[in-house]
Amino acid sequence: MFNYTFHWHQALRALPDMLWGALVTIEVAVLSMVLGIAFAVLLAVARMSANRLAYGAATTWIEVARNTPALFQIYMAHFGLGSFGIHLSPWWALLAGITFNNAGYLAETFRGALRAIPPTQTRAARSLGMGPLRAFWSVVMPQMFRISFPPMTNQMVWAILMTSLGLTVGLATDLAGVTQELNVRTFRTFEFFALAAVLYYLIAKAVMLGARLIAWRLFRY
């Protein structure tokens, strides 16, 4: 094995700092998910609309979000916009980058779900006197969320893990940032990163559990 003696004591002493970092991680992930879902619904609808401008804009967003690394998207939100004089702080750049990514992926998930809902339902709703927005909001959208809920949970976990990319734009307060800060100060790389990995794992598991509870509450027939 490699030549390394583990100093767990030193790592465990830093645990409170890392837990505060984990809170920032969860905060960014949840916000990026909420915003991402909102944008994704708009994108999915735009992608299926006959309006060429809306279709083109949504397609570009989705293509870039899904086919370039998240690292690139976050880096561009900070340094890319920065070169045009638009300065997002590391926290905002990270949130913007992940939201952009989430929206792109979720839009395709939603589009798939929308395709699975028979168009006769919309027609039935319209024939009952509902307007087009009302029909979408009350009849189609709840079913869309029900169908796409498992992939949404997946994206949520992915969002949590993506927050670690905040490092590249100088974010020091999230779990990865705090960990890297401790690492470069003490060079106890393996202890701190192992601890961070455990925390990421626990956060992801907690989210899965939470999602299961929500699904059980919201989506039972």
Add this chain to the structure above:
Amino acid sequence: MKKIYFATASLAALLATGAAQADKLDDIIASGTLRCAVVLDFPPMGSRDADNNPVGFDVDYCNDLAAALGVTPEYVETPFPDRIPALVSGRADVGVASTSDTLERAKTIGFSIPYFAFTNVVLTREGAGVDNFEGMSGHVVGSVAGTFEGIKLEENIKAWGAGEFRPYQSQADVFLALSQGQIDATVVTSTVASAIVASGQYEGLKIAGDAPYPIDYVSLISLREEQGLINYLNLFVNQQVRSGRYQELYDKWVGGTAPGLTIDGVYR
């Protein structure tokens, strides 16, 4: 038959223990290559030339060390935060990477005697409103995560209670952030600051006086328990100064009189 197996097994075990006693220094000489961890976005210590080849003070220093050992040098490029993981995971044998010899780090890795010394200056942008070291109070500043000056600067910002510190992962990102206006100032070693201002790569950068930090002595690094290798590195650094090679390399990459590597009034 069983006896032969047993004899073979014991012989193998004996050879294995014999091999395990060879230390890192033996391994380097036996393998014929010296793998140096170098940082290549930190001119003039390490950077890449127009043909993308590693050049700089640290690269030459690694070449000298390999020549002294009678082996071929090999460069393992590592960003600042990855120098130690590179050593611990066995990707590199020695770090020739301007590593400040802090006590906190010495708990994890082994340091040679200092092979170079830096002083720090404030680097800022025209019109950012930072005129000197104290002028950074209340501004957004940044540096490379975990460097000597980065750690000091973060402490200063905390002590002033005004402003924000952003740790970036590489020196290149810090300069980019500074030139774009994401941060207003940084503290870097004087050699790097002069090199980057002289290069004209980023417009409008200027040096705004010295940072009142102690002299930043940097050492060669290796695994903490490789005393044999560290011993060799110490003698190597000593010989570089004695032979005039240190001054020669300093002239080549920085210019002027090379800074002294001893501290008055104390042994090392």
